[in-house]
Amino acid sequence: MENNNIFAKTHLVTPQEPPAITTDNLQVYYGDNHAMHDASLSFPEHQITALIGASGSGKSTYLRSLNRMNDDLATVKGKIMYHGIDINASDVNVYEIRRHIGMVFQLPNPFAKSIRENLTFALKAYGIKKKSELDERVETSLKEAALWDEVKDNLNRSALSLSGGQAQRLCIARSLAIKPDVLLLDEPASALDPISTAKIEATLLKLVKKYTIIIVTHNMQQASRISKYTAFFHLGHVLEFDTTSHIFQEPQVPVTRDYVLGNFG
Amino acid sequence: MDLKSPSKATNEDRRGRIITYSCIGIIIVLVVSILYFIASRGLATFIQNHVNVFRFLTGTQWNPSLLDSHGQPEVGALPMITTSFLVTILAAIVATPFAFAVAIYMVEIAPKRGTKLLQPVMELLVGIPSVVYGFIGLTVIVPIVRHIFGGTGVGILAGTLVLFVMILPTVTSLSVDALTAVPMYLRSASLALGATRWQTIRKVILRAAMPRLLTAIIFGMARAFGEALAVQMVIGNAALMPTSLVSPTSTLTSQLTTEVGNTVMGTIQNNALWSLALILLLMSLVFNLLVHFIGKRGEIK
Numbered sequence: 001m002e003n004n005n006i007f008a009k010t011h012l013v014t015p016q017e018p019p020a021i022t023t024d025n026l027q028v029y030y031g032d033n034h035a036m037h038d039a040s041l042s043f044p045e046h047q048i049t050a051l052i053g054a055s056g057s058g059k060s061t062y063l064r065s066l067n068r069m070n071d072d073l074a075t076v077k078g079k080i081m082y083h084g085i086d087i088n089a090s091d092v093n094v095y096e097i098r099r100h101i102g103m104v105f106q107l108p109n110p111f112a113k114s115i116r117e118n119l120t121f122a123l124k125a126y127g128i129k130k131k132s133e134l135d136e137r138v139e140t141s142l143k144e145a146a147l148w149d150e151v152k153d154n155l156n157r158s159a160l161s162l163s164g165g166q167a168q169r170l171c172i173a174r175s176l177a178i179k180p181d182v183l184l185l186d187e188p189a190s191a192l193d194p195i196s197t198a199k200i201e202a203t204l205l206k207l208v209k210k211y212t213i214i215i216v217t218h219n220m221q222q223a224s225r226i227s228k229y230t231a232f233f234h235l236g237h238v239l240e241f242d243t244t245s246h247i248f249q250e251p252q253v254p255v256t257r258d259y260v261l262g263n264f265g
Numbered sequence: 266m267d268l269k270s271p272s273k274a275t276n277e278d279r280r281g282r283i284i285t286y287s288c289i290g291i292i293i294v295l296v297v298s299i300l301y302f303i304a305s306r307g308l309a310t311f312i313q314n315h316v317n318v319f320r321f322l323t324g325t326q327w328n329p330s331l332l333d334s335h336g337q338p339e340v341g342a343l344p345m346i347t348t349s350f351l352v353t354i355l356a357a358i359v360a361t362p363f364a365f366a367v368a369i370y371m372v373e374i375a376p377k378r379g380t381k382l383l384q385p386v387m388e389l390l391v392g393i394p395s396v397v398y399g400f401i402g403l404t405v406i407v408p409i410v411r412h413i414f415g416g417t418g419v420g421i422l423a424g425t426l427v428l429f430v431m432i433l434p435t436v437t438s439l440s441v442d443a444l445t446a447v448p449m450y451l452r453s454a455s456l457a458l459g460a461t462r463w464q465t466i467r468k469v470i471l472r473a474a475m476p477r478l479l480t481a482i483i484f485g486m487a488r489a490f491g492e493a494l495a496v497q498m499v500i501g502n503a504a505l506m507p508t509s510l511v512s513p514t515s516t517l518t519s520q521l522t523t524e525v526g527n528t529v530m531g532t533i534q535n536n537a538l539w540s541l542a543l544i545l546l547l548m549s550l551v552f553n554l555l556v557h558f559i560g561k562r563g564e565i566k
Contacts, residue, residue: 067457069453069456069457095459095460095461096459097459098456098457098458098459099458099459102457102458103453103457105450105453105454105457107450109448109450109451109453109454110454111451111454111455111469111472111473112451112472112473113472121455121458121460121468121469122458122459122460125458125459125460125461125464125468126459171454174454174458175457175458178458178459
């Protein structure tokens with residue numbers, strides 16, 4: 001009974017800016033396990049929105065639903081609206097959805113290929129064959145991900161020879177190469193050292209001018225440094241969604257206050 | 266406080282070390298003596314019987330009890346060497362696509378159903394004794410080959426088909442291991458980029474697993490190269506240079522098993538067989554080195 005009381009008190013605002021993605025009453029089940037309850041959020045265009053919460057709070061599960069990476073793994077109910085289309089509708093092409101809504105994962109996961117091939121893989125799969133266009137996309141996306149200067153001398157070297165931070169920026173560049181609209185990041189800096197983390201954050205702050213960014217993070221300083229909006233997840237519920245400054249300075253929900261003060265985590 | 270004298274713990278350590286080292290020592294002595302024995306008998310052909318090594322490797326006449334025009338025993342091993350390599354390579358070429366297809370199905374496409382259905386089939390194929398494979402080859406494959414291609418039906422083609430089935434489970438199960446070892450996050454990364462499952466398998470997973478897949482093929486080839494009994498039953502056992510895929514011939518192993526009962530230790534006939542065994546030994550060394558080399562390359566890339 002006590003749990004129900006915790007989840008009864010929520011504070012969810014709707015941002016003024018036009019939304020890139022909205023979710024309405026999103027539920028996720030792993031078999032019988034109800035991992036995500038009733039998440040109704042609206043992510044404004046060209047802003048960074050942070051999803052925070054303790055481990056197991058459902059934020060990664062939620063994020064993975066947004067470009068249908070939970071297909072075959074979990075059952076997703078409710079609506080995810082993207083440009084007026086419910087992305088879970090049966091007539092939606094899942095591959096096209098993922099081209100528009102890109103994703104970067106927690107661990108840097110470059111393919112066992114050269115740096116160039118990592119970037120051109122999706123483009124070639126999409127049918128782009130012209131070398132000049134491929135080269136142009138490689139250079140643009142590496143520059144956007146702030147990796148160009150470090151690797152431009154040898155794009156043919158194995159991507160596995162990059163450092164962790166470089167590899168993660170390569171993964172960001174790889175997602176950008178297909179020119180997505182929304183970029184989902186699942187704790188992209190949690191496996192990296194502070195200097196690499198700072199580089200990733202600087203990159204994201206530049207990218208937000210062109211892309212809508214949704215980032216899951218365990219690091220509350222990171223959320224407050226880079227995001228405009230923050231959603232607080234707790235045990236599969238979204239308890240609070242507001243501007244980041246409100247969440248960190250005057251949280252409305254007691255559980256949120258405990259979390260941002262570091263009383264649990 | 267006594268910090269320097271031995272205790273129960275140090276004695277246990279010492280006893281454990283002695284047991285481990287003596288077991289290792291026995292194995293090492295065993296391996297070295299096997300190598301020494303094969304090498305000394307195998308080289309006797311060249312040292313005691315004064316056979317020219319080059320002529321041994323390139324000669325096409327195998328008749329150790331006769332002398333050739335140079336007054337040397339006729340021990341040309343090229344027919345056996347050629348046949349051994351041909352059946353090995355052909356069997357690997359035929360088996361690889363099937364093994365990869367089964368492995369991809371079991372790991373990527375239907376992990377539950379595939380494993381439940383195909384795992385027992387593969388284990389069954391491993392469990393069938395090679396003499397049974399040879400028997401089936403002799404009674405089923407040889408007549409079919411004879412019917413379609415003419416001749417006697419025995420030869421490289423029949424040997425290839427028997428070996429293909431025999432190495433299939435080896436290559437398949439190692440390929441399954443290779444694909445399973447590809448980390449899940451590479452699949453996620455590819456799918457998140459909008460790649461289809463087939464593009465993911467072809468461009469990402471097979472590429473990442475390539476060193477271990479090559480290793481799987483080489484282990485299959487090593488098995489094919491060393492298989493004696495089943496091959497002997499379908500290859501024809503004539504120490505002749507193969508003129509086609511359906512002409513009777515002989516592999517290194519089948520020549521050994523065919524002749525070994527008819528020779529006396531220390532004679533040229535016997536020494537020549539040891540030389541064939543030496544080639545087999547060197548080739549298995551080459552296969553091992555290849556596996557090692559590919560593994561090393563795979564790590565760095």
